[in-house]
Amino acid sequence: MHEVLQKFFSPHAFRVSLPDVWTGFQLNLKLMVIAEVLVLVLALAIAVVRGLPGRGATPLRALAIVYTDVFRGTPLILVAFLVGFGLPGLNIKGLSTLSNFTYGVIALTLVYTAYVTEVYRAGIESVHPSQRMAARSLGLSYWQAMRYVVIPQAVRRVIPPLLNDFVGLQKDTALVTVIGVAESVQQAQQFSQNNFNFTSYVVAAVFFILLTIPLARFTDHLIRIRERRERAQLT
Amino acid sequence: MSFVSLRNVTKAFGDNVVLRDVDLQVDEHNVVCLIGASGSGKSTLLRCLNLLEVVDRGEIEVDGQTITNGQVDVNALRRKIGIVFQAYNLFPHMTVIDNVTLAPTKVRRVSKADARDRAKDLLERIGLAEKADEFPDRLSGGQQQRVAIARALAMEPKLMLLDEITSALDPQLVAEVLTLVRELAETGMTMIIATHEMSFAREVANKVCFLDEGVISEEGPPEQIFSAPQQPRTREFLARVLAAGRL
The missing domain is CATH 3.40.50.300 (P-loop containing nucleotide triphosphate hydrolases)
Structure with a gap:
């Protein structure tokens, strides 16, 4: 028992490893924020492409479907390897000389955009067709109806599931440690190997937990508000 | 003819x-x-x-x-051509006045101020001027349907x-x-x-x-x-x- 406490919860090791792990965790935060912004924008674009009407858009729709299928099905760690080690090996100008951090952002964005596309798509499909019809019959074009009527309603509806995916993204920023990004897990690992003590991992875990709890609570809060509103509409 | x-x-x-x-x-x-x-x-x-x-x-x-x-x-x-539906189909994420001004500003490119003035006149005419800044779910069915009519009229249909x-x-x-x-x-x-x-x-x-x-x-x-x-x-x-x- 004493052994466990010493190896995992040593107050001394906690204090000593904390600054380095915190430095690493700031990279996790950066990865997270940049990837989230990219994911929000790209996923919406792909979701809209998937919903395009008409036969002319078939190739675009197919491309969007292939993309989401591939990247939802591939483990993030594989994508990280492929991007982080694969792209530099290709010797393509502008693509093979990026920093590991950038490769990390690309891997996270590729995978999470695929998830979030599906979330947006569900939101867009949940807007009743009569809304689009009402917009079109006022003379709004397809794009105007999407922009002003369908997407605003869709996005409002999917905010809770979006936030859930972001909790996942926050945690998965730890995975890009495998391509040599000096984020918190890597810092923790270094400390652990140098000191034969695992407390540094606990430190990293605490950071992640402290970050995700508020977001999870906020998501619950939004869901509760929505439920209350929907009940009020029924009466 | x-x-x-x-x-x-x-x-x-x-x-x-x-x-x-x-x-x-x-x-x-x-x-x-x-x-x-x-x-x-x-x-x-x-x-x-x-x-x-x-x-x-x-x-x-x-x-x-x-x-x-x-x-x-x-x-x-x-x-x-204005059309009004059985189910009103107001845009629930917009206030009453925004429902009415959306098409004039985006389709006919009327300035926001002009569209709002005209929308206020229309809401006055249908007796709902004081509901301009409410969201549709705060209105009765009859009021929503009147707004839907005003929304169609705002495009000055023939x-x-x-x-x-x-x-x-x-x-x-x-x-x-x-x-x-x-x-x-x-x-x-x-x-x-x-x-x-x-x-x-x-x-x-x-x-x-x-x-x-x-x-x-x-x-x-x-x-x-x-x-x-x-x-x-x-x-x-x-x-x-x-x-x-x-x-």
Whole structure:
């Protein structure tokens, strides 16, 4: 028992490893924020492409479907390897000389955009067709109806599931440690190997937990508000 | 020269023929009421007029322009045709005034300020000026439907299509909506109205058309249709409506 406490919860090791792990965790935060912004924008674009009407858009729709299928099905760690080690090996100008951090952002964005596309798509499909019809019959074009009527309603509806995916993204920023990004897990690992003590991992875990709890609570809060509103509409 | 004219218009959904060789003329500043059982084709006819549905056969002319040849600018056509639906279909994420100003600002490129002024006038006219900044879910059904009418009027349409706009309303809310439509008729608005409100149709229509299984089986001035219907099917329908206490 004493052994466990010493190896995992040593107050001394906690204090000593904390600054380095915190430095690493700031990279996790950066990865997270940049990837989230990219994911929000790209996923919406792909979701809209998937919903395009008409036969002319078939190739675009197919491309969007292939993309989401591939990247939802591939483990993030594989994508990280492929991007982080694969792209530099290709010797393509502008693509093979990026920093590991950038490769990390690309891997996270590729995978999470695929998830979030599906979330947006569900939101867009949940807007009743009569809304689009009402917009079109006022003379709004397809794009105007999407922009002003369908997407605003869709996005409002999917905010809770979006936030859930972001909790996942926050945690998965730890995975890009495998391509040599000096984020918190890597810092923790270094400390652990140098000191034969695992407390540094606990430190990293605490950071992640402290970050995700508020977001999870906020998501619950939004869901509760929505439920209350929907009940009020029924009466 | 009629403002709206349909010639041999046929429309089917799969095997279900909803409109069969429909001919209809609507003069400018006239009100035409479409009556008939649910499923007789009233709504489909209205939707064909603003190209929410594409006809299979036949020709429709609106304001001197053939709209069924696939060459017409759909968005331009819809700018001059307002439609109001049974389910209001207001945009729930926008305030009342934003519902009314959306199309004028985005489609007709009216400035925001001008669109708001005009929207306020319209809301005043429908008696809902004080609800301008409310969201639709705070309004009663009758109020929502009046806003939907104002939203259509904000585009200054030359033709209004009303698709059973009181059918989803509580009986005590029907009157406020019909009063508004009556006022609209008095301003000379050309309207085609699908309705189950027979006494309203009788009072406001210049012409009443009875639709039966996709065919206009009888049309004429309201006095004739309601007091001396020629066709047995019309008589049968009106007898059933009478029995239901709706006439």
